Amino acid sequence: MDNTEMRQIQWFPGHMAKTRRLIAANLKLVDAVTEIVDARAPLSSRNPEMDSMTKGKPRIVLLNKSDLADENATGMWINYFKNNGAEALAVDCKSGKGLKNLLPTIKKSVLRELMEKRERSGMVGAAVRLMIVGIPNVGKSSLINRMAGSKRTKVEDRPGVTRTKQWVKLDNNTELLDMPGVLWPKFEDQDAAIRLAFTGAISDDILDIETLAMKLLSYLAENYPQSLRERYKIEFDDNDSGLSLLEKVGKKRGMMISGGEINTERAAITVLDEFRSGKLGRITLELPPKKEHVCQE
Ligand code: G4P
8 A cells, every 4th residue: 555645643652651551460360361352453553562461371363353354264263272372263343243153162171271270179159350342443342331231431531531450240250440541553664554544443533534535446356346347337347446446436436526426435435434334344454474473573
């Protein structure tokens, strides 16, 4: 991708340091870490320091929003995380699909050694404590609401908003630590930032909306051409640019401004909205890296 037009994403080093400290201080209170990522962009939606921050703790990666992701790609991602030392599970926290496997997988697989040890020492009923982490908008609140069975008050995930540490009871002997503080996304990797902007996880402001939609259309034309053809009933080939695709969508939808020009801004909003709500089908924005390297940035 050509990222020359990208505006710098602002983040706050002070908040990053505070979250890092909070995670380090609370890690000793938990048995395992549950990391939630977006199944459509599993590496781009990870906090870049997650591996180093949670080193030594058993881990499960939840590929959330799997209802919106390409199933084959999600299977590849599950293998990728498993090959890199974490358990992985595809879930959909909106409908709850896949969540019934979460606690059994944690107890039987992620924490197998601990559970066996407890069994030997007659402590099977002891509480299992989990920490949940994830960058904003990956579905952390949806997961907690689903698992805890009642609506929690949503506190805005924004740097500067004070939140206290909360333990949420999931079943008779499982507690989830919902960490205060905001985990920053991979803002230095501009391709990752663009993928997060496609999903709506970070503000559209990093690029103007038309450029963002053009980049998404180019990606779709290359990787999911059938989805584009079916949704917009347009024809295109390798010679089409992001702009020509956007114009074709706008024209097909009758989005014109006076003088017969195509309203590319309206077309861009439509494309992004329809992608984010799954109307373009199940789409994944990145595949696991070819060379298996442990995800330690
Ligand atoms: P966060 O706490 O990590 O910031 O994320 P949150 O649960 O608030 O979820 C962010 C958005 O993603 C919400 O949509 C939520 O409904 C949606 N979401 C969460 N999990 C899933 C999933 O598995 N599949 C799909 N399709 N969407 C999911 P929203 O539009 O911001 O809110 P709402 O209109 O749903 O209330």
